[in-house]
Amino acid sequence: MNLFDGLPLECKVKADFAATGQEWVVFLKPAVLRKAVQRLREDAWHIEDVLALDTTDGILLLYHFDKMSRPGRITLKVLVSRENPSVPTISDIFQGADWHERETYDFHGVNFEGHENLIPLLLPAEDDQRIDPPLLKDDKRRLALKSVMSLGEPEVCTDAIKALFADEPAEEAPTAG
Numbered sequence: 001m002n003l004f005d006g007l008p009l010e011c012k013v014k015a016d017f018a019a020t021g022q023e024w025v026v027f028l029k030p031a032v033l034r035k036a037v038q039r040l041r042e043d044a045w046h047i048e049d050v051l052a053l054d055t056t057d058g059i060l061l062l063y064h065f066d067k068m069s070r071p072g073r074i075t076l077k078v079l080v081s082r083e084n085p086s087v088p089t090i091s092d093i094f095q096g097a098d099w100h101e102r103e104t105y106d107f108h109g110v111n112f113e114g115h116e117n118l119i120p121l122l123l124p125a126e127d128d129q130r131i132d133p134p135l136l137k138d139d140k141r142r143l144a145l146k147s148v149m150s151l152g153e154p155e156v157c158t159d160a161i162k163a164l165f166a167d168e169p170a171e172e173a174p175t176a177g
Helices: 030-042 097-108 125-129 159-165
Strands: 011-014 024-028 046-055 058-067 070-080 086-088 111-113 154-157
Touching (some): 024 030, 030 070, 030 086
Parallel strands (some): 086 111
Antiparallel strands (some): 011 024, 058 070
16 A cells, blocks of 8 residues: 555554455554545545544544445554543544544544534533543543454554554463472
């Protein structure tokens, strides 16, 4: 896939289409998101949805794109900190992202920088001042990324992303002595 050539990707994984319905999964930093989305737009992809997962590793944003002319899907993944969950908006590139970003703001508290209408979509406006968005989990219920998804076989991947999916080193058994 040459679509993202020259962009600093965190990880690029060729997915098993038969098993996942996805062709590619691409991890990006927030600063690269708009450039990647613009390339998808220029190549006639359309946005399906934007969603978020609250994990011990941060809030993972998933952007699903598809193409009408052939089956397949590209998923862009952006991991943001729970302390400052913020990414640039893509609603000016794909108008259909407007509602998805507003819903993610409502329920996960993610700020979409530059969004011109980032007001509650589904929750009452007075809830906009709430302390904790309703779909953020408490520490006891939050799972690690590797518990809810696998990385697959990446073509390229930074050590930081690999570490999120690494198995814990096995503890040595105590020796009798």
